[in-house]
Amino acid sequence: MDSTKFLLILSILPSVILGIMIYKKDVVEKEPKKLLILLLLGGLGAAVLTLVISLLLDSFLPDFDDSMKVSELYLIIYTFIKIALVEEFSKWIILKKITWTNKEFNYIFDAIVYAVFIALGFATIENILYVTGTNGGFAVAILRALLSVPGHVFDGVFMGYYYGLSKQAEINGNKKIMKKNMILSLLLPTILHFIFDYLLTSNNDYLLIIYLVFVILLYINAFKRINQLSSITVSLDNNQNHKYCTNCGHEISGNFCSNCGCQVK
Numbered sequence: 001m002d003s004t005k006f007l008l009i010l011s012i013l014p015s016v017i018l019g020i021m022i023y024k025k026d027v028v029e030k031e032p033k034k035l036l037i038l039l040l041l042g043g044l045g046a047a048v049l050t051l052v053i054s055l056l057l058d059s060f061l062p063d064f065d066d067s068m069k070v071s072e073l074y075l076i077i078y079t080f081i082k083i084a085l086v087e088e089f090s091k092w093i094i095l096k097k098i099t100w101t102n103k104e105f106n107y108i109f110d111a112i113v114y115a116v117f118i119a120l121g122f123a124t125i126e127n128i129l130y131v132t133g134t135n136g137g138f139a140v141a142i143l144r145a146l147l148s149v150p151g152h153v154f155d156g157v158f159m160g161y162y163y164g165l166s167k168q169a170e171i172n173g174n175k176k177i178m179k180k181n182m183i184l185s186l187l188l189p190t191i192l193h194f195i196f197d198y199l200l201t202s203n204n205d206y207l208l209i210i211y212l213v214f215v216i217l218l219y220i221n222a223f224k225r226i227n228q229l230s231s232i233t234v235s236l237d238n239n240q241n242h243k244y245c246t247n248c249g250h251e252i253s254g255n256f257c258s259n260c261g262c263q264v265k
Contacts, residue, residue, distance in 0.1 A: 010141035011131040014149040015124040022116045022153075025230045028107055035104055036117055042098050043121015046090040050122075053086045076198065084193035091118045092159060092186045100167070106236050109229040111164030112157055115185075119156030123149045147215065151196050154222035155189040161225045162188060171236050192218060 023030070061082045064070050070078070099105050099114045127149055131141045166181035196218070199211035 007132050007136065007138070007141060008128065010138070010145065011128040012124055014127070014145040015120045018150065018153045019117065019120050022113055022226070025226055026109060026113050027230060028109070028233050031104060031110060031113055035098075035102070036113075038098060039095075039114055039117035040121035040124075042094040043091065043118045043123070044125050046087075046094045046118060046122045047125045049090040049094070050087050053090065054082060057082055057086070075201070079198045079201070080190075080194045083197055084190045087122070088155065088159070088186060088190040088193055091115070091122055091156070092189075094118060095159070095163065105167060108164040108168055108232050108236060111167060112160035112226060112229055115156040115160030115163060116153055117156075119152045119159075123152035126152075147200075150219065151193070151215075154218055155193050155196075157222040157225055158192060159185050159189040161185075161229060164229060168236055 023036075061078050064078075095115055095118045098118075099111075104110065105114070127141075127144055130136055130144060130148075162181045162185035166178050166185060169175075169178035169181060195214060196211075199207050199214060202208065202211075
């Protein structure tokens with residue numbers, strides 16, 4: 001086997017392993033293979049959308065390399081907007097387009113499966129470009145397998161977690177909680193992505209130590225959310241009779257919220 005084929009396999013392998021792991025966690029009702037393939041292709045579409053948006057932002061936030069000196073403020077703005085926000089928004093908007101009204105979206109854990117498969121499609125094409133590129137190679141493949149690809153996937157877990165809660169709130173008729181969780185489904189992965197990239201690109205040894213701690217905590221919390229939602233076996237449709245306070249989102253019985261005292265019509 002030549003080196004190019006070997007690197008290509010290394011590029012794809014992390015996505016395959018993580019995809020299988022998440023798929024096995026979907027214990028109640030497996031998602032159709034056609035939908036999962038569509039989501040993976042949607043991840044590729046998100047990569048293209050990211051490229052288009054990045055090109056549009058070039059005049060405001062031009063790219064730079066190691067030979068160029070930029071201020072810390074510029075690095076923060078660049079990393080947050082042009083990398084984290086653009087990439088997560090691209091994945092989020094395609095996720096919503098494909099799945100929000102899909103009839104297969106009937107369990108809350110489905111949201112994590114959907115978001116992760118979008119992230120896997122995105123991470124796979126990105127990984128291939130990095131690993132097989134001019135500055136790629138075996139060492140890059142190993143580092144990205146341990147850090148970058150799981151980073152995308154676990155950002156997808158957080159996106160799917162709040163995306164699923166948003167869907168549940170919509171079915172229960174709680175628009176306030178639906179909007180709140182929908183915002184969080186984009187905002188939190190963006191913040192996590194920003195911290196991940198900013199700490200990784202820093203030349204500060206102390207920040208690199210913080211980065212390692214952050215990665216460990218990110219992975220632990222992502223697995224907690226996977227286990228939490230995969231254990232819910234009641235379909236979203238069966239939650240329609242639950243009532244929530246329109247003021248604070250607390251589940252209620254009767255006409256008054258025990259949490260904030262608001263009257264519920």
